[in-house]
Amino acid sequence: MIFNKQRRIKYLGFNDVWFMVIGIFILSLITDFLFNSNSFTRFPLRYALINWGISLFYSTCDWFILRTVMILLRKRYPNIKDDAKRITVFFFSIISVVILMDYLGGQLFEVIFTEANYDYHMRPKILVPVILISTMTFAIYEAVYFYIRLKKSIRKEEQAKRAIVQAQLDTLTNQARPHFLFNSLNALRSIIDENSKEDAKQFVDKIAEVYRFILDAGNVTLTPLQDELKFARSYIHIQKERFGENLKLDWNIPQNSLSKMVVPMSLQLLLENAIKHNVVSKAKPLTITVGVTDQHLIVSNKTQPKSTKLPSTKVGLKNIKKRYRLISDMTPKIVDQGEHFVVSLPLLNPSEQNNTHAHTHH
Numbered sequence: 484m485i486f487n488k489q490r491r492i493k494y495l496g497f498n499d500v501w502f503m504v505i506g507i508f509i510l511s512l513i514t515d516f517l518f519n520s521n522s523f524t525r526f527p528l529r530y531a532l533i534n535w536g537i538s539l540f541y542s543t544c545d546w547f548i549l550r551t552v553m554i555l556l557r558k559r560y561p562n563i564k565d566d567a568k569r570i571t572v573f574f575f576s577i578i579s580v581v582i583l584m585d586y587l588g589g590q591l592f593e594v595i596f597t598e599a600n601y602d603y604h605m606r607p608k609i610l611v612p613v614i615l616i617s618t619m620t621f622a623i624y625e626a627v628y629f630y631i632r633l634k635k636s637i638r639k640e641e642q643a644k645r646a647i648v649q650a651q652l653d654t655l656t657n658q659a660r661p662h663f664l665f666n667s668l669n670a671l672r673s674i675i676d677e678n679s680k681e682d683a684k685q686f687v688d689k690i691a692e693v694y695r696f697i698l699d700a701g702n703v704t705l706t707p708l709q710d711e712l713k714f715a716r717s718y719i720h721i722q723k724e725r726f727g728e729n730l731k732l733d734w735n736i737p738q739n740s741l742s743k744m745v746v747p748m749s750l751q752l753l754l755e756n757a758i759k760h761n762v763v764s765k766a767k768p769l770t771i772t773v774g775v776t777d778q779h780l781i782v783s784n785k786t787q788p789k790s791t792k793l794p795s796t797k798v799g800l801k802n803i804k805k806r807y808r809l810i811s812d813m814t815p816k817i818v819d820q821g822e823h824f825v826v827s828l829p830l831l832n833p834s835e836q837n838n839t840h841a842h843t844h845h
């Protein structure tokens with residue numbers, strides 16, 4: 484345990500080599516002061532060194548024995564719920580070790596130094612401060628040990644929270660993918676009804692390309708706006724196969740916003756909803772405006788309700804709001820102005836993610 488750094492860190496919480504060296508030296512000086520009123524000011528250097536050496540012997544033995552007892556108790560009582568029992572046992576161990584070592588050391592030094600004269604009536608008054616100092620010294624070990632375990636406990640709790648949030652995000656992401664496929668199949672049905680078989684084949688090929696992009700982006704919780712725009716433009720290209728010039732996009736994205744982050748497929752879902760719920764025809768062409776204002780991606784379109792509504796899964800906007808809520812403290816804003824429908828998506832920096840989900844962006 485003394486020479487194995489990994490085991491020291493495992494059971495003590497830190498590498499205590501220098502703490503031991505400095506602590507034993509200081510403790511030996513304090514012990515010498517308590518027992519001899521500072522030998523270096525009262526005796527010649529030779530005798531002062533002998534007295535200090537004896538104090539160093541006591542301090543070293545007490546330290547290593549108590550340190551070993553402390554490690555054994557931590558092995559026996561590793562759980563936080565057993566801390567009170569472990570600390571109580573350890574406190575009585577300190578008292579026992581200090582008294583026992585004082586007695587055994589006294590016997591030893593009486594044999595080595597025959598002229599030594601130990602006053603056992605006075606020693607209990609001196610041992611009490613030694614016990615208190617030893618208790619305070621090993622309280623530092625306990626404080627470090629408690630702090631390290633607290634950090635580990637918090638880290639485990641945070642990891643559990645991240646796992647829960649990641650599972651929720653995965654669920655929502657998996658919702659978004661079928662939502663895209665569902666609406667694409669509706670569009671495909673319209674093409675089959677209105678266009679040639681060749682047009683339908685080309686449309687299916689484009690869907691496959693876009694869906695490949697969706698699968699590739701499936702492992703991230705935030706994506707750069709630049710990538711999201713690329714995906715959205717590919718999606719609009721598919722829709723133009725169906726609507727031609729009746730569907731118009733007005734892109735107004737400044738260059739300095741391209742590195743900002745958004746929830747994957749959020750822009751595509753908004754474009755999809757606008758196309759799904761509004762008339763897109765030669766008589767009523769649909770224009771969708773996509774721009775950036777005050778660190779928000781703004782998607783707006785003129786409201787042109789269809790006379791017969793297509794089936795809706797009610798997933799799109801709710802999905803986006805839930806994913807933003809899990810990842811950050813910012814929420815998309817949805818405003819129905821009657822003649823216009825406007826959605827505002829927050830543009831995020833990676834550092835603006837919630838701490839509980841800070842490491843889910845790959």
